[in-house]
Amino acid sequence: MKRKKETKKNLSRRDFIKTTAVGVGATALAGLGAKEAKAIPITEVPRWDREADVVIVGCGASGSVAAIEAYDAGAEVLMLEKTPNFGGAGTLSGGAVYGCATFLQRRAGIEDSPDEMFKYVMAIGGGVSDPNMLRVWCENCGALVDWLASLGVQFTGPNYSGEELLYANIAKPAPRGHSTVGRGQALLQVLESQVDLRGIEYLTETPASELIVRSGAATEVVGVRSKTKGLYIKARTGVVLAAGGYATDAAALKKYTMFSLPLLVNPMMKGFTADDGDGIAMAQDVGCDFYGIDTMAPRVLVLVGYPTPGYAYYVGFSVGGVIWVNEAGQRFMDEKTFYGKAPFVLKTQTNAHAFQIFDQAAIAGGGAKVGPFSNDLSKELAIGSIKTAATIRALASVIGVNADNLDATVSTWNTNAAQGKDPQFGRTLVAPINTPPFYAADVRNYAGYNYGGVRITPDCRVVKALGSVIHRLYAAGSTTGGVLGQVHPGAGTMISKAMTFGRIAGQNAALEAPWS
Structure with a gap:
């Protein structure tokens, strides 16, 4: 049963985020979207071992903020993490968070806007970003920085973390890198403490293996299976895939990457092998489309x-x-x-x-x-x-x-x-x-990390290959694509993108009416 929210009333999608219409576009790689589905039909579920309103796959940066937002919107939340620890790849990051029109910029007398950030990121990326998705990020990343600070994240800056000055003829330069005191580990520790403060449950060493669906007029995701734990987990309102990318998996790199010469598996993530593309594979199992799946940073x-x-x-x-x-x-x-x-x-x-x-x-x-x-x-x-x-x-x-x-x-x-x-x-x-x-x-x-991945709408719904959405399935972070282009815009952009859309995914998954 949906948890009653006690601190503030639920926000509508319109209140929560400014979005624009999303275009459908073509599948990134022919054939990948047509993979034979391996999702589990609801008719084959023997029982429900656990249930929650929102089930989140991944306890990294995007999953953490998705959980917090879903809870604050009134949902009961359950998180699944395949590794022994909370935090994901975000703990290995430098901790910078990219954002425009932030309180730190205003405090420093720096004028910046989503429009200028949009022009810069689109230009350095070669113009291949989905403009609708990029616009959503630019319009919401500043609020992300402010929100993180309100949770207890300590920032320094802002500073120039990319090539903003070299693109001054296209976009007005502004320093948008906000460095976390204590780097990525400190950032994720704050998020973990906020998850704990809310009493949100997360199960470590519990990898999600398949999505559970029921078929009708449209595909609808109603739960998640953890094969290794033998768990069938019911998601009453939605599932959020926040399982990271595929930078640590040699097979996925060979399958997806655009580079004709081999790329080494990310050695900076030695000991962290969870970025193996499993979230992308689960979305593919229910017929998702891709955006730039072959684009690797x-x-x-x-x-x-x-x-x-x-x-x-x-x-x-x-x-x-x-x-x-x-x-x-x-x-x-x-x-x-x-x-x-x-x-x-x-x-x-x-x-x-x-x-x-x-x-x-x-x-x-x-x-x-x-x-x-x-x-x-x-x-x-x-x-x-x-x-x-x-x-x-x-x-x-x-x-x-x-x-x-x-x-x-x-x-x-x-x-x-x-x-x-x-x-x-x-x-x-x-x-x-x-x-x-x-x-x-x-x-x-x-x-380094993949820019491309599962195609989503501006409200983080996973899109099918023919353009319709997969109901009750949301995604964020490196599981998804569409925002960044061919060249990295600057330090802090990946985790900023992940958390911006993680917030959106969590909020919107919580706003779904429970299925029955």
């Missing part, structure tokens, strides 16, 4: 094979004596290129592969200055993640590149660096690479 990785590999785009930010060379031993980019674009430049090189070249002077202040390295590099050298040699020519031999080319590349770099310039690519932070020994580390692309 790649990242550049240094220290391939290292137990705790690091983001190469951070490397050398505090020192100048670091360059990247391709397999021919030649520079090919400004190594300080925005991290959302660097992977696409790397992809143009042979085998999408480069080497990071630096010297002893670069690590004199400790390994952290040029990467996530130990101060003396002993650990990295021992396992072969970093190669070393006494001369540049000898280093070329060790890593298998043309010695004449690498020697010429470094010599040219040193000549220009001595004059404080980089005429080839215009880098401003430069320093010679001339203090032996010299070092090289692998640089490759890996799967």
Whole structure:
């Protein structure tokens, strides 16, 4: 029975969120939307082991806020989490939350608007975002930041977290990155505490495996099965899929990704393997459509094979004596290129592969200055993640590149660096690479997170391949697609998108009339 809300009356969809009409569009990948359904018909359900108004699959950022909003709208909520812990991939994030027209911007005297954010994100993404979905995010992400602060999240900023200044001819720049004190772990701890405060139940190590449907004039989702736990769970008003994306699953990457060259499974999420596409698969089992399912946000990785590999785009930010060379031993980019674009430049090189070249002077202040390295590099050298040699020519031999080319590349770099310039690519932070020994580390692309996924409407209803909605089924977060384009707009956009639509999904799932 639906829980009576005690603190404030239910909001209508119109009150809760500003939305626009959604277009149907074509299926992202032919054939994927036509997968034979494996959902469980209600006629095959032997019993209901548990029930709630709203059942949420996933206890990450989008699932957490969906649960809070559903509860605050008067619903009884049950959350299912496949891992042993609450928080999901959001605990591994930097904790930045992207937003416009926020209280922190206003406090700092910064003028910003959803329109300017919309123009920027659409432009940097190559114009492929669903404009209706992007508009909803832009109009609601500022309220998200304010709401999180009201729950107890501590922010600093705002700051520029993307390439807003480079798109000033298209959109008025504004700093939209709001950094959480304590990073993603602190953010999710606040959300977990709010879930606990409300007495919302969540079952860990309880993976959802199939949706339960009843058929009639339209497909209707009425519950969830957890096969490993043997549970049939009734959802009286709706199910929210907030199960993350597919960045940690090699099979899903091969199936979905647009990259012709292999992407490494996301090693930054080592030990967190829940982003395996299972929420997407469950939606596919009931005939969902996709939006940009093949669109992956790649990242550049240094220290391939290292137990705790690091983001190469951070490397050398505090020192100048670091360059990247391709397999021919030649520079090919400004190594300080925005991290959302660097992977696409790397992809143009042979085998999408480069080497990071630096010297002893670069690590004199400790390994952290040029990467996530130990101060003396002993650990990295021992396992072969970093190669070393006494001369540049000898280093070329060790890593298998043309010695004449690498020697010429470094010599040219040193000549220009001595004059404080980089005429080839215009880098401003430069320093010679001339203090032996010299070092090289692998640089490759890996799967950061997927931009594409299940197609949803602006109120987060899952859309079928032919354009109608799947009743009582909602989705949010990296399970879904349509908002972001081909290039990452800036730090904090993924989790902002996830939580913005998580709030919408939870609220609207709670507003459904119970089925009978």
